[in-house]
Amino acid sequence: MRIRSKLCAVLAAAATVAAGLTTLVAAPADAVPATIPLKISNNSGRAGPAYIYNLGTNLATGQQGWADADGNFHAWPAGGNPPTPAPDASIAGPADGQSITVRMPKFSGRVYFSYGQKLVFKLTTGGLVQPAVQNQDDPNRNILFNWTEYTLNDSGLWINSTQVDMFSAPYAVGVQLADGSTKTTGHLKSGGYKGFFDALRGHSGGWSNLIQTASDGTVLRALAPTYGVEVGALPASAMDDYVNRVWSKYSSETLTVTPFGDQPNTKYYGKVSGNVMNFTDGGGTVVTSFQKPDSASIFGCAKLLDAPNDLVRGPISRTLCAGYNRSTLLTNSNQPDPNANGFYSDAVTNHYARLIHDRMADGKAYAFAFDDVGNHESLVHDGDPRQASITLDPFN
Template sequence: MTNPTTQIALKNNTSSSVVYAYVTGLDINKNNAYGFLQPDGKTLYYPDSPSQVQQPLAVDCAIPLGAPGTTTTVTIPQLAGGRIWFAVDNKLTFLLNPGPGIVEPSVTNTDDLNYKLNWGFCEFTCYVDFVAIPIALELLNTAGNKQVVQGLPTDGLDQICAQLTQQGASENGIWDKLIVKGPDGKNLRAMSPNSGRIGNSGLFDGYYQPYVDEAWSKYTNTDLKVDTQAQWGIAHSPSHPPSTSSAAARGPSGTYPIQTRDEMGAIGARLAAAFNRSTLISNPDQPDAIQNGANNYYKTNPTNHYARIVHGVNLDGRGYAFPYDDVVPSGATGPDQAGTVFDGSPELLTVTVGGPNGGSVGNGREDKGAAGDGDKEKKKTAFDFPALFKKIMAMLKGIFRK
């Protein structure tokens, strides 16, 4: 953002009068120092490095939001990697390790002090890790234009859990294992498949195997085109399986030569999105040539039913449900599924916790990093596409991974 500061309006739309917010991020004007916004709503606390691990913060940075329906406005400097955390009925515990290293609340570590508490955070309405408290965003820029992401309805978590239970009943009790109950027996959160596997490593083993096998069988004889939607143009799959040497265990980004790393990341993102949405087999022109776009996502089994259900329950269908959920067909003009808001000149970001205020859906934004017309020129790739394709499918053999 270009403005030195931005106002954030934090609205309590829950039924509780005990709701706390925490605003964290890297202050780009202080060498990316990790900062916590203090309860005065304008001063950042920068933790010092402790001499021992698991030390408490020196400052209580819980921002009380007041009674239901009230709004608390805070002001932040230019932050990178910013998050807004919310906790209902309790405060959250952040700890410090030498560095300083920030120990944030975890939904996968059952020993974490926050594990049984009702909390969530917003990071562009991200559901990659889990779903919990409904959070909605509205961004107003200095020209008076608004972007709105409505988020979940008040009972959104219960709706998601009910549908996961239903899906689990039809698929041998898999999907309902993503539901976490609180001490009172009520739904506390719904985990993503990635997060669910951290506590249960065997969850989803073999789930995607039939789809992986069918995709590989098809594209050993059929040309698969992946539009990078960037300067690299369109990559083509081989017409035969890769050799053992070319299919060495290379990841989609980090272990490839730096000269082709970004290009391969663009291809890998689009293949991962196609697998999660189960559009890879039906569409040899990724991510384009999908009639009606999102209306044809998640139509076959196996698929990422967590993502399908989360999008279906969100009031406007938008929310980042898996890594690379921001991939869209070239030239798409409607709101992206990822549920991001972005502006170079923001004036006020309103974050509502607990459910919607009502009103109409705002205008969506096409993510320039994920869509855009790009360079459509067909060109020969400068790297080993067969190896990348096979590696991604190997990663998806029974699991959902980034």
């Protein structure tokens, strides 16, 4: 099963989510039952049917599959080449103004929702083919849909809204605690949905090309810039000027990275030499090096900014990725920068992420893969969850 966001694999381990976060403390194994309720409320204002899909990996067996409304797991059958149709895993969603409650099993995966028609899923010999709407020929290209990511395991529930791949149908997520209180995130400010698209349309430099519309002109989504570069909608040079200035600065200065919020004495020191930024530890030993990144590497937090699941290169790379996307590397030589008021202030920045954060009610979002560096992500967690929630919000 293909999960693009870096979050799900990390949450499945219930360990440190990313740089800047402290290590999560596991709850007693008996604190979390086999399934918990998931309440889905439709406040979208849209007429017509909605469909829900709960797809992921069964954490007890490692099998990939889907859960029905009662929380029962169904493994995917074998796929083919070319891909074969997947079983219909849809659950009838709530009508506008209504709610339904289904059961959420111990999964790491996604809850999709679509409006008007069902999503198309297929199976290859390698597993599930998920929507990839940057491809004009993807069967889901003209369907209005979105998804949340979550992990429910013996240590609790992590559930987040995500814009790592696209900004589309608005929604929020939540978790109810044992004392009856709730934590929520993902709601937009009033006017935030339309405001985001209006602002993106008004931005020069190709950013408006990220918007995808239906044949009748209805807005469906905005692609994340990593896919904008991939399909040629956004110039591959979008971040070049900023990178060149970073390279110039740290040819003579030192960039200090403190990648773990709970380990302030663990620091690495970056210095540019030619086309490489070398990082040394406190003893002066080179621990990892990075080639000069391009826009695709920055927006995708991958390629030349690859972040393996280790304790050195990965954490440094996550911090660099956040610094480039938020354009804080020139204004603060100590990273990660904790001051969100200074994020995205350079003319060359990830404007997609800037506009999303600006329109979130709580300022939190997953607008790029490592937006959780410094705890700026739209994630809620509890070690003893009583109920999860997804609220389908209005398009205003």
